[in-house]
Each structure stands twice: as structure tokens, then as C-alpha cells.
Amino acid sequence: MKIRPTPKLAKLAGGWLLLGIAASLWPPGTVFWVLAGAALAGAAGWDGLCLRRLPEISVERSLPGVLSLGVDSEVTLRVSADPSQVLPLRLHDHPPASFEVEDLPQEVTLPEDGWAEICYRVRPLERGEQSFEAADALLSSPWGLLNLRRRVGEVTSVRVLPNFQAVARYALLAMENRLGQLGIRLIQRLGEGLEFQELRDYREGDSRRQIDWAATARRQKVISRQYQEEKDQxxxxxxxxxxxxxxxxxxxxxxxxxxxxxxxxxxxxxxxxxxxxxxxxxxxxxxxxxxxxxxxxxxxxxxxxxxxxxxxxxxxxxxxxxxxxxxxxxxxxxxxxxxxxxxxxxxxxxxxxxxxxxxxxxxxxxxxxxxxxxxxxxxxxxxxxxxxxxxxxxxxxxxxxxxxxxxxxxxxxxxxxxxxxxxxxxxxxxxxxxxx
CATH class of the missing domain: 3.40.50.410 (von Willebrand factor, type A domain)
Known part of the structure; x- marks a missing residue:
């Protein structure tokens, strides 16, 4: 947990320093300068006290257990507060350094009684075991003088695999008998191959060497041998x-x-x-x-x-x-x-x-x-x-x-x-x- 001044407080402090320069040139203004400094310090102290009283923030990260290299995936962060209250915050997650990231950080307001979600996209550029570190929640004080940064959520491990979308697409096209769309050529050679599969009735287009003459004589009709490519190689x-x-x-x-x-x-x-x-x-x-x-x-x-x-x-x-x-x-x-x-x-x-x-x-x-x-x-x-x-x-x-x-x-x-x-x-x- 880290509390840091906001640009608003920095500007007010800068104005107070300028007042100090003016007070050094005009001594009667010194009292006003001291009072202004006390007021600013009191406001910052009150803001800091309010920040420490803000409820605990919890974040649950949801993403696929396995990601594919070079393929966009969606990550969801579910944010809630305990006890619940209306609470604006800025959320920034920490994906692996080798990921391309879109839509981070994001601002979200928690409802009085419930939770909120944000989604962002990642594209892994390296394979292997990768880790999402805990996220950062940035909370602002009531008067906007201080920010509180909290580390929320847990480390999430994910595996990035080679992009086997081509394999999945091949499987789909294979089932639809449209392998040519992939650029994979299948040469149709009906009945010819290397390994005997079965006997069947003769079909137009079968070669003479496919005919099984012994089976033809037994069955009194022309019988052909059906072959398939040899397996278990x-x-x-x-x-x-x-x-x-x-x-x-x-x-x-x-x-x-x-x-x-x-x-x-x-x-x-x-x-x-x-x-x-x-x-x-x-x-x-x-x-x-x-x-x-x-x-x-x-x-x-x-x-x-x-x-x-x-x-x-x-x-x-x-x-x-x-x-x-x-x-x-x-x-x-x-x-x-x-x-x-x-x-x-x-x-x-x-x-x-x-x-x-x-x-x-x-x-x-x-x-x-x-x-x-x-x-x-x-x-x-x-x-x-x-x-x-x-x-x-x-x-x-x-x-x-x-x-x-x-x-x-x-x-x-x-x-x-x-x-x-x-x-x-x-x-x-x-x-x-x-x-x-």
C-alpha cells in the first residue's frame, strides 16, 4: 500500500510556496501564508486518514488456462469492495512482459452493493509458462489530494502453447472433406495403395491388377481388391x-x-x-x-x-x-x-x-x-x-x-x-x- 500526492496537491503546494515568496516581500502577509500552509497540511492529513479508512479491494482474474501464441485472448477482472460502497478507482493489471496489451488501465466505479468488471485483451508473443502478477488499484481521496495504490489479486500462471489453430482448422476441413482449402493436396487413387484392406465388387475405373481372380471365380462375379496406405509407420x-x-x-x-x-x-x-x-x-x-x-x-x-x-x-x-x-x-x-x-x-x-x-x-x-x-x-x-x-x-x-x-x-x-x-x-x- 502506497500513498502518493496527486498533481492537484502539487499545484496547491506550489501556490503556497509562491505565497511564501510574496510574504517575504510583504511581512504582513506572513500570517496568511502560515494559515494557508496549516490549512493545506490539515486537508492533506484528513484526506490521508480517509484513504486509510477505505474498504479492502479484492480482484478475481478470469482467463483461459491455455493461450495460443500470437492469438488475441480476453482477460476479465472482477472487482469488489468489503464493505461495499460506491467507490471510483483506476485498475491496472500486470500481464507478462512478452504480451501485447490493449485497453489498460481502466477506470471503474464500484456500486454501493455489488461488484464491477473490466475486460482487456492480450496477445502472447512468447511460448511457455507465463505469469500475471497482482493488479494495482489506484484510489483517490475525497478531496483529490492523495492517491492510494493497493496491490490486489493474486498471481495467475498460464501456459502459452504454439498456435495450433491451423491444426484445428485442418480437423474441421477434414471432416467436411474440403482439405483443398488448406492447400493440402489429397490425390485420389481409388482402390490402390500399399496395404490390403478388403475385397469388394468391381467398380468402373478399377485396374486389371486390382481384380482378385480367385475370388471372382468363387463368387461368379468380378471382385476387386481394395487397398489403403500402409499404417503404423x-x-x-x-x-x-x-x-x-x-x-x-x-x-x-x-x-x-x-x-x-x-x-x-x-x-x-x-x-x-x-x-x-x-x-x-x-x-x-x-x-x-x-x-x-x-x-x-x-x-x-x-x-x-x-x-x-x-x-x-x-x-x-x-x-x-x-x-x-x-x-x-x-x-x-x-x-x-x-x-x-x-x-x-x-x-x-x-x-x-x-x-x-x-x-x-x-x-x-x-x-x-x-x-x-x-x-x-x-x-x-x-x-x-x-x-x-x-x-x-x-x-x-x-x-x-x-x-x-x-x-x-x-x-x-x-x-x-x-x-x-x-x-x-x-x-x-x-x-x-x-x-x-
């Missing part, structure tokens, strides 16, 4: 948490787009009957063996929601060795990183090592600022230097990509915003082609 993410992944385009960091891609592909793969695992490197190392089933989505989410980047450089070769020691069965390894030209000598042997036993997809994030710099107009000598440097870097990066592509691995070079859908489309292509 394994997808393992190898996620770079090194310093380059901290790059930010707009509000969202590259690494957060990576986690969105991980969640979306996890959802799709689990729906396909496959299992999903994850290993992080280049910072905090986490390992999740391949999981399958409905509960696996939450397992992956809990594993990555507070995963952060580090200031370290990624060690691709060491990561490949560790993954091979942990995951001995064949799988699709999705290596997500930010490939630079200087990485080729290390990442190439790592890819060779992974490729001996697994199918490897290397997904690398492009930095939008480099393309923008390379295409900017030349208005000055400094612009020419910047553009030339950008072209030199991109050319070196392209040479590194050519060396990587020569290893026969699958590759994706994409901007972060397109990574989730491109990774999912590549996975579905692999499922349909039978390479997985």
Missing part, C-alpha cells in the same frame, strides 16, 4: 534449436513456425495411423520416442510447448549419431533447420549417416530479409554494397543446397510461413507413392 522430427532459429519475421519467430509445422504434421500423421516422435538439438535436448493414437497429440504438444532456442550453433553430426542410437527402426526423419553455406561440410555427412537406415527430408527456412535486400533498388553506394552482399550470400547458400541435393535426400527450401503446409504435402506425397 514412423515419423521422427529432428528439430534445430540453435541460434539461427531465433530469427523473427514480423511478430512470430522462425522457430514458432517450426513448431506449428511439427504440430500440423503430427496431427496428420496420427490420423493416417502412423506414429510420431521428436528429438531437439542445438540447445536443450529432448527426446520423445514415436507415439501413436489419440493421446499422442497431447504428448507431443506437452513436449514442445515450452521448447526454446539457444545461443549455440547446431551440431548436425552429433545429432545424427544420437538419433540413430535412440531410434533403431526405419522412419521418416524430418530435419528442420536454417541451412547456411558454411554448414555443408558438417550436414552432408550427417545426412549420409541418417540416410543409410531412414528416409530423410531436410526442410530449411529462408530468411525473407535476404530476398528483400537482394531485390531492393540501388539508390546509393550503400544500397549497392548491401545488394551485392545479399547476392553473394544467396549464391553461396545455393551451392550448399546443390551439395545437399547430391546426397539424394528429400529437400524443402521455404519461407517459414509456408513450412507447415509444404511439409504436410510432402508427407502425403510420400505416403501415396509408397516411399515411406
Amino acid at each position: 514412423r515419423v521422427v522430427f529432428l528439430v534445430d534449436c540453435g541460434r539461427r532459429m531465433h530469427t523473427r519475421d514480423g511478430e512470430i519467430r522462425h522457430f514458432d513456425h517450426v513448431l506449428n509445422a511439427v504440430l500440423l504434421l503430427t496431427y496428420v500423421a496420427l490420423r493416417q495411423g502412423d506414429s510420431v516422435g521428436l528429438m531437439s538439438f542445438g540447445g536443450e535436448e529432448r527426446w520423445l520416442p514415436p507415439q501413436r493414437g489419440v493421446a499422442a497429440m497431447n504428448t507431443v504438444l506437452r513436449k514442445v510447448y515450452d521448447l526454446e532456442t539457444s545461443t549455440l550453433a547446431p551440431d548436425y553430426l552429433e545429432a545424427a549419431k544420437k538419433l540413430l542410437s535412440l531410434q533403431r527402426r526405419r522412419c521418416l526423419v524430418v530435419l528442420i533447420t536454417n541451412l547456411r553455406d558454411e554448414d555443408a561440410p558438417e550436414i552432408v555427412p550427417a545426412l549420409r549417416m541418417l540416410k543409410r537406415r531412414n528416409l530423410v527430408l531436410l526442410a530449411s527456412l529462408q530468411e525473407a530479409i535476404l530476398r528483400e535486400t537482394a531485390e531492393r533498388p540501388l539508390d546509393s553506394f550503400e544500397d549497392a554494397l548491401l545488394v551485392g552482399s545479399a547476392h553473394h550470400y544467396l549464391a553461396a547458400r545455393q551451392r550448399a543446397w546443390e551439395e545437399v541435393n547430391a546426397q539424394g535426400c528429400l529437400t524443402l527450401d521455404t519461407i517459414p510461413q509456408e513450412l507447415p503446409l509444404r511439409v504436410v504435402n510432402r508427407y502425403l506425397d510420400l505416403k501415396r507413392s509408397g516411399r515411406l
